[in-house]
Amino acid sequence: MIRILAFVLGLILALALIAMPADAQGPAAPKSVNATPIATTALGAISYGAQSANPGEKLFGRKCAFCHIGPSTGKFMLARRVPKGQAELPDRRDLTADYVKAVVRNGLVNMPTFTRVELTDRELAQVADWLARKGRK
């Protein structure tokens, strides 16, 4: 229990950092070039990543995009606290794989937890690496 509490506190701290204005986090990184074009419609979100060769992006499309791409609750809530243009997760410049894993397994504010049946550790690692931009230009 204490471990979980400490962990949640850590998350809150991490969040506080993420919520800082963009200029407090150093210069903005260049815009991604090889990510899937941003789908702005509900239908676009549903097929997000379907054609991707990257397993992390593909999984993100199936398991996360409906809340994080296009007109969606994750995007809506993040738009209130992350730098402009980064409300959709694939655009975030500040995500580490460990942070993604922690949020997925513990939930965050209204993001529910994902179980290891819904998303295995291996699958989560792929999504987390992709969101942390490993192997992305």
Added chain:
Amino acid sequence: MSILLPAGMNGAAFDRALGDFRRAIGDPWVLSGEEDRQTYIDPYAMGDGLDHDCSAILAPGSVEEVQAIIRIANQHKTPLWPVSRGKNLGYGAASPKEKGNLILDLSRMNRILDVNEKQASCLIEPGVGYFDLFRHLRERNLPLWMSVPGNSWGSVIGNALDRGIGYTPYGDHCETLCGLEVVLPDGSLLRTGMGAMMGAKGWQSYKYGYGPGWDQMFMQSNLGVVVKAGLWLQPEPEMTAKITLALPRFDDAGWALDILCDLRRRDIIQHNIVFGSPVRAASTMSQRADWYTGPGALPDSISEQMMAKLGLGWWNAKISLFGDEGSVMAQVALIRRLFEPRLGGPLQFEVWKRGEPLEKSATGIPTTMGLQSVNWYGGRGGHLSFAPVLPQDGDMALAYAKKIKAYYEEVGQDYYASFTIGRRHINNVSLILYNRDEPEAVTRVDKLYRHLLKEAAASGFGEYRGHISYMDEVAATYDFADGALARLNSRVKAALDPNNILAPGRNGIGSRTHGGDRT
């Protein structure tokens, strides 16, 4: 690490049971650690959710594994709580009614076994989600449409088994099921309808088979684990037209319900119509603090500001029409004739014709946008729903809604309601939003729910579906002849599941007073 034991079991016996489950379905799919269990806690729990914690999770990959699990559960008397995808948000999600049950998570069984384009039906497993089926149909460009619930994260079968609904002509989800495959509480396998015949060709064509039809027995119940189901899909129509009718005054609900219910009974409107108050729309695109930070219930003056700013009425009814061009255009003309004189302006329908982008159409497109509403109060939000069944009488429904609104105001809860119009009934849905970590909110919500249940029952209106925290209380309101229905349910339960291993207490059937023990 805290361990939770199923009711009446000691640690050693539980370990032996887990060992048998591991041998049957493989180590990785028996999850008993605290961290895994914590991922199964209802995200909308009122408080920490530990009052509905499970003791472990079993995630079988096949029908045979489900059968093996049920047999082992009988040997060890370990209670199982089956879920298809367990996204029953607002009703307890994946959490069991009775603390300490093992969750039987069927989400790995997620194959779409067959889609019959010509006959507009399919055969699926319980782990198939709305998004999965939608993608499958779209990727193959099949002219078959689905109905989806407001939260589409869940399972097509799970939703239908809880008698969930959607908002297209196929929106009475339990009625779109055709043919079930079920593992009974003794581990044996049953097929209902035509599937009861070996080599049946018409399993997805006719629901009833020969003799009594048992499909309803597996809905909102605990008498079997459904492992396959047939589902009817809607053949893509030639045209749809849709519109949201904004009714400016609270009292407009009375006359509008009467007209809309009549159209529904005549099948001119073929879908469940939803009719929501301002917070319904506002909560999917904003938070309470954007409008009001004062104490108590949101004042009507603020609701009116919302209406003005968002172009809403007090009630906002989304109506869709489906069919060939001639009939859709005739229905549009009829609805304009009925509503324009009352609303005092022309109605603009959005019309879709086959071949145009689907977004324009009235088809069901899976979405989770509705989940935004739980952010209303801020913090970790939750959502509870109380939805009693009323007959289709506008005055009666309006009088009931007024009483409920006054009570929301009395306890200081923001009024958020909708009417859902079915084929012969109206559900006056009371939606209750809260911040789960705010103890006063949780107390208020509990008080409100219990009051609504009592008030509705006293008026002769029963709840249609139950949250795990109130299943016994709701069941107790079905009290004709001193609880004759409950007695029948208990007798059937005892006959089919003498060890009470399947979802004890689901919908008030087989409830025990003692939950699990924490060590």
